[in-house]
């Protein structure tokens with residue numbers, strides 16, 4: 001139970017918790033061995049003092065050398081084990097944690113990425129994990145090991161002489177009490193610092209992503225000024241936080257060290273009253289220097305632990321967010337997509353209300369409607385990129401919210417306006433459509449999507465790397481690659497969102513040919529703004545204000561004279577104006 005809580009608190013994996021226990025164990029052993037060294041020193045000093053005061057025999061030199069050698073060997077071995085258990089094992093923990101966070105993120109519903117943006121999540125995967133790496137390697141095992149060993153030593157000291165023990169140990173609980181008292185302030189400062197750091201990385205990322213727009217609008221100076229302000233603010237918050245923490249850590253350290261003074265004071269009194277001899281005081285003074293050393297370090301470590309709590313919480317928040325789960329099998333009867341009383345809200349903003357329609361297999365169903373009416377949202381819900389708030393989306397009679405998204409998406413091909421490409425070759429970018437597709441299959445899909453001509457002109461043809469998100473390609477070329485990918489996948493459901501929007505007329509005609517091959521016999525859901533694109537649709541669903549305003553074939557809707565007809569006429573008028 002404690003173990004589980006501890007594991008959550010410090011965002012540790014199962015292996016991590018085992019490593020921490022190992023680290024704490026070896027820290028206890030190291031501290032006890034160090035105490036053994038102190039005892040050897042004490043025994044040797046007592047021997048010499050005995051010789052000096054009572055003229056007894058000299059202590060055996062061989063025994064002394066033997067004990068010192070034993071101490072050195074034990075010290076080396078235990079330090080090595082402690083090093084391995086704390087620093088050595090943690091690197092694997094870092095790797096495992098980053099991978100498991102990334103895996104978790106992959107399975108989270110899209111809605112989550114609206115709450116935490118890319119810079120914020122990158123900060124967790126890199127910055128927060130780095131901070132925790134230091135806590136896992138340098139803090140946890142060391143700190144908890146020191147607690148245990150000091151408790152053991154404190155019990156021994158109390159048994160030996162409770163008066164001297166109290167005189168030297170009273171500062172420890174007071175110092176720790178002070179530090180724990182400052183915990184809220186430290187955590188608050190850490191949270192502020194983290195937020196300011198995320199604002200800075202957001203700003204830097206935005207500047208890099210929008211460098212073209214910033215230059216085009218001559219906003220460089222203004223943008224840099226804003227960025228500078230954010231960086232200054234981060235620095236200011238960080239310095240204030242560190243100052244506060246440093247103040248408390250140093251005050252705690254001073255209080256703890258006052259224990260030396262009280263030990264000397266109490267010890268001197270006890271010697272004068274004949275209660276103890278000098279050697280006992282000498283032993284206590286030796287021991288407290290050793291007891292204080294790990295605790296002194298612990299004070300700074302505890303402060304780091306408080307600060308790291310913000311990072312651990314940010315990591316645990318990813319683990320705690322429910323993933324989009326579902327059955328591992330998907331056996332629909334056909335591939336009709338049915339929206340049944342679907343309502344949907346992004347956070348609290350309701351976008352769709354009681355939407356009902358069917359996109360039949362073998363037909364093209366077009367979603368049209370004014371901007372913001374919810375067309376793209378419908379497409380996202382149809383592929384379970386988001387889950388509906390009310391009602392259900394069914395494919396072949398199966399409620400898709402019961403199917404694992406990864407399994408479900410095997411039946412979907414999607415061509416969206418914002419094409420996602422990887423920094424890889426053209427060949428591999430198309431091959432993503434079908435895992436293990438042969439080069440011949442990839443080439444056939446590329447030809448069908450009218451890619452072949454421009455790809456052959458690239459320096460290395462299909463083996464040309466296309467840069468981050470296809471930066472080296474034009475909008476139309478990127479779109480054609482994504483169509484080739486969809487053709488290669490050949491899934492029974494096709495979602496098209498303004499698929500031919502970035503193509504010129506010549507290319508659009510060519511790609512339309514490829515698309516008609518892709519669409520034959522499939523369930524097709526098209527989102528289009530240009531009415532010309534949807535004239536060939538079997539059915540049109542008109543959305544307005546998140547509701548289905550009307551539906552039917554293009555001819556039926558034209559005859560009806562409703563919103564669809566108005567939209568067609570408006571577009572015809574604007575086409576005429578632009579020609580005039």
Ligand SMILES: Nc1ncnc2c1ncn2[C@@H]1O[C@H](COP(=O)(O)OP(=O)(O)OP(=O)(O)O)[C@@H](O)[C@H]1O
Pocket residue numbers: 114346349351369370371372373374375376377378529
């Ligand atoms: N990720 C999101 N978070 C919050 N609100 C969103 C999100 N995506 C879309 N919206 C809002 O939902 C509403 C519907 O958006 P949607 O993109 O579905 O409309 P659309 O009909 O496809 O619009 P357009 O034709 O302009 O692309 C809009 O008001 C939009 O602002």
